Structure formats: C-alpha cells, structure tokens
Amino acid sequence: MSTIPPILTKQPALNKITTHAFRQKKERGEPIAVLTGYDYPTALALDQAGIDAILVGDSLGMVVLGYENTLPVTMDEMLHHCRAVRRGTKTALLIGDMPFMSYQVSVEEAVLNAGRFLQQGGMEAVKLEGGRERLDVIRAIVGAGIPVMGHLGLTPQSINMFGGFRPQGRTAATAEKMLEDASLLEEAGCFSLVLEFVPARLAEMISKQLAIPTIGIGAGIGCDGQVLVTHDLLGLFDRFTPKFVRKYADLHTVMENAFKAYIADVQGRTFPALEHNIEMPDQDWESLVQSLNH
Numbered sequence: 001m002s003t004i005p006p007i008l009t010k011q012p013a014l015n016k017i018t019t020h021a022f023r024q025k026k027e028r029g030e031p032i033a034v035l036t037g038y039d040y041p042t043a044l045a046l047d048q049a050g051i052d053a054i055l056v057g058d059s060l061g062m063v064v065l066g067y068e069n070t071l072p073v074t075m076d077e078m079l080h081h082c083r084a085v086r087r088g089t090k091t092a093l094l095i096g097d098m099p100f101m102s103y104q105v106s107v108e109e110a111v112l113n114a115g116r117f118l119q120q121g122g123m124e125a126v127k128l129e130g131g132r133e134r135l136d137v138i139r140a141i142v143g144a145g146i147p148v149m150g151h152l153g154l155t156p157q158s159i160n161m162f163g164g165f166r167p168q169g170r171t172a173a174t175a176e177k178m179l180e181d182a183s184l185l186e187e188a189g190c191f192s193l194v195l196e197f198v199p200a201r202l203a204e205m206i207s208k209q210l211a212i213p214t215i216g217i218g219a220g221i222g223c224d225g226q227v228l229v230t231h232d233l234l235g236l237f238d239r240f241t242p243k244f245v246r247k248y249a250d251l252h253t254v255m256e257n258a259f260k261a262y263i264a265d266v267q268g269r270t271f272p273a274l275e276h277n278i279e280m281p282d283q284d285w286e287s288l289v290q291s292l293n294h
C-alpha cells in the first residue's frame with residue numbers, strides 16, 4: 001500500500017502558480033493578489049476566483065480559533081488547516097505560515113518544521129517573520145529546497161516587543177533598518193516579502209530596491225502585490241477591523257440573519273416543509289401499518 005498522503009497525489013493544474021510566476025509577475029509589473037485561507041470551501045472559492053496565492057496564515061488563531069493573538073497557534077493546528085486548504089486548491093500557490101516557536105529555537109527544528117508544511121500540509125512554500133536575526137534559518141530552509149516568504153514590519157508574533165499591533169518603520173532609524181533587513185532577506189534566498197503596516201513610501205522604496213516581489217498589507221499601493229486576512233475582507237471577524245482593510249462584504253451580518261431566520265422557521269414549524277421530506281412507497285407504508293395492527 002502507498003504511504004504517500006492523499007493530499008500530495010493530485011495532479012497540479014496546467015496554469016499552476018509557482019514562486020517563479022511571482023518573480024515574473026513583478027518583472028512584468030503585474031500586481032500579485034494574495035489572501036489568507038484556512039478551510040476547504042474558502043480555498044475552493046479563492047482558487048476559482050483566480051487568486052495568485054493562498055496564505056494559510058497563523059492569523060488562523062485569531063479569526064478562526066478565537067485566540068487573543070497568534071502566539072498560541074501550534075504546528076498541528078496549522079497543518080490541519082493547511083491540508084483542508086490544499087484539498088480545495090488547484091492553481092494558487094500555497095504558503096504555510098510558520099507559527100510562533102516553530103522556527104525560533106534552532107535551525108534544525110526550523111528546517112524540520114518547514115518540511116512538515118510540505119510533507120504533511122501540502123504547502124509549496126513557508127512564511128516566517130523577522131529580519132537579520134532569521135538569516136541562518138532562512139538559508140537552511142531554502143537550502144533544503146523549501147521556498148521562503150519573509151515578513152517585515154508589524155510581525156504579530158512579536159507584539160509583546162512592539163507593545164501591541166502598532167505600525168513599524170516610522171522613524172528614520174527604524175526605516176533604514178527595515179531597508180537593510182529587506183535586502184538581507186532577499187540575499188538569504190526569500191522568494192518574496194510581506195510588508196505589514198509600514199509607511200507607504202517606505203514600502204514603495206523597499207519594493208523598488210528588491211528584485212523579489214513585496215506583498216503589502218497596510219503598506220500602500222507601491223508594493224508588488226497585496227494580501228489581506230480573508231475574514232477581515234469578508235466582514236467575518238467581528239472583534240476589530242484594522243485601518244488598512246477594505247471590507248468587501250458583511251458576512252457576519254449575513255450569517256446572523258440566516259441563523260435568525262432558521263431559528264424562527266424551526267420555532268414556527270415552517271421548516272422542514274413538504275419539499276424537504278423523503279417518502280416511502282405507499283405499499284410498504286400500508287403493510288407496515290397492517291403488521292402493526294395485528
């Protein structure tokens with residue numbers, strides 16, 4: 001019997017997006033559209049809509065699992081959701097977000113955990129947060145044949161260092177450090193770089209400085225692509241909406257209204273209706289009634 005997990009046996013689509021396609025899009029000046037995804041139905045919709053990449057973000061912890069921040073998310077939780085996304089995706093590039101403490105302890109552990117995203121989660125690349133302090137880890141993961149997306153600016157796994165979800169790179173000194181870090185990440189082998197909640201003109205300068213594409217979130221239009229947390233865009237996450245989000249739907253209200261309508265139908269005995277019933281042949285019904293009457 002084959003030991004290859006079934007998630008890895010699917011044929012890729014002919015127009016499959018790869019990390020090379022990311023680079024080519026930047027060279028052609030074509031913006032790259034990325035969104036987060038955490039489950040099968042959302043992955044299906046994202047892929048069919050033509051998204052370039054699905055990031056299984058550790059934002060999972062906040063918008064799906066209800067944690068206060070991303071710090072409690074585990075490798076097993078990430079992999080569980082990666083597999084669901086993989087099953088719904090044919091074309092988009094799949095990027096798994098390495099959770100807190102999965103790559104900070106040692107280079108060896110980081111490579112093993114990055115490998116799990118590909119072997120057990122069906123991902124095609126990983127993302128991790130941080131600048132110059134991550135170079136050894138990035139080189140080792142890339143050296144193992146695993147594409148890495150970097151992440152600078154507001155890196156949520158460091159909120160305790162930042163004192164909350166605050167914009168980054170707003171002083172000349174921190175902006176200069178970010179410019180240097182961006183180049184170092186490119187040199188270490190990252191195929192792409194997320195810039196989160198940084199001044200738009202700084203993000204544009206970084207984007208022009210790098211050959212690899214930058215993917216902005218709250219970083220202005222000068223990035224080579226954009227990413228948002230899908231639950232923010234859909235209006236599904238009710239706790240807060242960051243300033244940089246454009247809400248394209250209010251699915252929380254749509255869901256709540258649908259649930260209220262269902263509850264009212266059940267309480268008013270208008271659901272289920274006749275069209276929802278299944279029937280049995282009259283002959284069988286009659287013989288049942290007859291046998292019960294004897």
Ligand code: KIV
Nearest residue numbers: 036057058059097194
């Ligand atoms: O976890 C996540 O969803 C992210 C994106 C916001 C870039 O890191």
